Amino acid sequence: MNLLLLTPDDLTEAHRAVVRGRRLEHMRKIVRAKVGDRVKVGLLRGPERATTGTLANLCGQTGEAEITALDRERLELRFTLAHPPPKPLPVQLIVALPRPPTFHKVLQQATAMGVKRFVFVHAARVEGSYWTSRALKGDGPKNHMMLGLEQARDTVLPTIEYHRKLHVFFETRYRELVAGTDVLLGHPAGTGHMPTGIANMRTLVIGPEGGWIDREVERFIAEGAQLWSLGPRILRVETAVVAMLAKLA
Amino acid sequence: MNLLLLTPDDLTEAHRAVVRGRRLEHMRKIVRAKVGDRVKVGLLRGPERATTGTLANLCGQTGEAEITALDRERLELRFTLAHPPPKPLPVQLIVALPRPPTFHKVLQQATAMGVKRFVFVHAARVEGSYWTSRALKGDGPKNHMMLGLEQARDTVLPTIEYHRKLHVFFETRYRELVAGTDVLLGHPAGTGHMPTGIANMRTLVIGPEGGWIDREVERFIAEGAQLWSLGPRILRVETAVVAMLAKLA
Numbered sequence: 001m002n003l004l005l006l007t008p009d010d011l012t013e014a015h016r017a018v019v020r021g022r023r024l025e026h027m028r029k030i031v032r033a034k035v036g037d038r039v040k041v042g043l044l045r046g047p048e049r050a051t052t053g054t055l056a057n058l059c060g061q062t063g064e065a066e067i068t069a070l071d072r073e074r075l076e077l078r079f080t081l082a083h084p085p086p087k088p089l090p091v092q093l094i095v096a097l098p099r100p101p102t103f104h105k106v107l108q109q110a111t112a113m114g115v116k117r118f119v120f121v122h123a124a125r126v127e128g129s130y131w132t133s134r135a136l137k138g139d140g141p142k143n144h145m146m147l148g149l150e151q152a153r154d155t156v157l158p159t160i161e162y163h164r165k166l167h168v169f170f171e172t173r174y175r176e177l178v179a180g181t182d183v184l185l186g187h188p189a190g191t192g193h194m195p196t197g198i199a200n201m202r203t204l205v206i207g208p209e210g211g212w213i214d215r216e217v218e219r220f221i222a223e224g225a226q227l228w229s230l231g232p233r234i235l236r237v238e239t240a241v242v243a244m245l246a247k248l249a
Numbered sequence: 250m251n252l253l254l255l256t257p258d259d260l261t262e263a264h265r266a267v268v269r270g271r272r273l274e275h276m277r278k279i280v281r282a283k284v285g286d287r288v289k290v291g292l293l294r295g296p297e298r299a300t301t302g303t304l305a306n307l308c309g310q311t312g313e314a315e316i317t318a319l320d321r322e323r324l325e326l327r328f329t330l331a332h333p334p335p336k337p338l339p340v341q342l343i344v345a346l347p348r349p350p351t352f353h354k355v356l357q358q359a360t361a362m363g364v365k366r367f368v369f370v371h372a373a374r375v376e377g378s379y380w381t382s383r384a385l386k387g388d389g390p391k392n393h394m395m396l397g398l399e400q401a402r403d404t405v406l407p408t409i410e411y412h413r414k415l416h417v418f419f420e421t422r423y424r425e426l427v428a429g430t431d432v433l434l435g436h437p438a439g440t441g442h443m444p445t446g447i448a449n450m451r452t453l454v455i456g457p458e459g460g461w462i463d464r465e466v467e468r469f470i471a472e473g474a475q476l477w478s479l480g481p482r483i484l485r486v487e488t489a490v491v492a493m494l495a496k497l498a
Contacts, residue, residue, distance in 0.1 A: 002483050086481045109488045152482035231498065232335045233401035234251050239358045239491055246492035249480065 003153040019075040041065040042155035089114030096123040096208040100135035105238040111148025125210035183225040190227030252402040268324040290314040291404035338363030345372040345457040349384035354487040360397025374459035432474040439476030
């Protein structure tokens with residue numbers, strides 16, 4: 001945790017906040033924070049960005065806080081926010097839904113690298129049971145993205161979409177999603193050369209562990225995707241995501 | 250597992266092998282292999298490379314096998330080996346010893362990406378307890394590297410060195426290790442530009458989660474290392490390793 005990420009719910013008054021739960025435990029036991037310590041903080045900007053006055057302007061900002069009280073129940077802070085978050089990575093990810101632990105790793109690591117949009121889709125080699133996993137439910141996905149934000153001192157929560165039928169995704173969402181971007185599909189048959197599109201924004205498409213089937217690849221190509229390979233080595237999904245994002249950064 | 254990695258101990262006669270344990274379980278339960286199936290195989294080449302005749306020539310080769318028997322006790326194969334493994338990545342890693350789960354992830358992921366030499370060193374911000382972890386003992390490190398090899402269809406086991414005193418490492422091993430390589434130290438103060446050395450081989454130096462202390466960075470610089478940054482985002486060690494290796498590949 002390189003940044004203590006505050007949410008609008010933590011704020012008690014202007015420039016003051018109270019933190020409990022995981023973040024409190026982390027500050028007490030890992031950081032071993034004490035009253036009077038100064039820590040880096042940021043105010044989360046979620047998709048439901050606040051629209052009212054001061055808070056709307058503060059959401060997403062980063063700054064410093066002084067710890068004014070700390071016990072087993074609560075961490076109190078007085079903070080100032082003055083800086084913007086780091087720039088987002090101009091890459092959106094379309095990923096065949098991986099198995100649950102990999103799903104969490106992808107969210108956390110790609111968020112730390114600056115991805116702001118995740119689009120999870122079905123594929124022939126995605127197991128149906130992945131779609132009913134607890135990993136997709138409740139606050140799990142958000143919590144893993146927040147860990148990534150805290151790691152990278154970022155404050156802007158990515159968005160997630162799920163498309164459980166690939167053909168419906170292509171018919172109803174794909175074109176709008178990728179409009180104005182270069183679409184790169186990680187595939188062993190691709191060249192090792194970076195496709196040099198002119199768009200600033202890129203869409204990176206990552207297949208399941210077993211790979212896309214031919215029909216799926218053909219559909220992506222028909223829609224304008226370019227094949228791109230990292231080389232002859234087959235990497236696990238979470239490794240491939242990080243490696244490809246690093247190449248695109 | 251994209252390649253069934255055989256070890257010299259698995260060989261029962263020329264071109265025949267018997268596999269048990271984890272690999273047998275994986276082939277039965279995940280791959281759901283049957284008698285008659287053909288699978289990709291490779292013969293591990295370890296640091297203790299066999300020096301006698303046929304085996305010495307086969308170690309490191311990859312090829313195909315036919316499953317000739319399979320039950321709960323054993324998987325029998327008849328194989329042919331005809332192809333070299335993928336090229337190694339011309340990068341060696343010097344890493345401040347991370348906490349045990351990260352240590353395993355770094356071994357597995359960097360091995361999959363083609364790293365052939367790992368050098369783990371102490372640093373001011375490495376916890377002493379990491380050095381006595383069970384993760385470093387027995388077959389744990391080798392097993393994680395083998396998972397990386399199987400993932401990437403590689404056969405050549407990397408070597409690992411441990412240096413528990415950083416000043417002794419600098420005095421007795423560092424110069425010999427990095428001779429003829431460009432040494433890149435991941436550091437926020439580095440430029441985002443790839444240092445353009447003339448050497449083919451590179452040494453990538455990765456610090457602990459809390460970073461190197463100034464004195465350690467100064468020592469690396471005094472010995473010729475160049476600072477190199479991936480940008481303002483602070484990444485976890487396992488993410489940074491994959492991202493930097495991808496940039497160097």
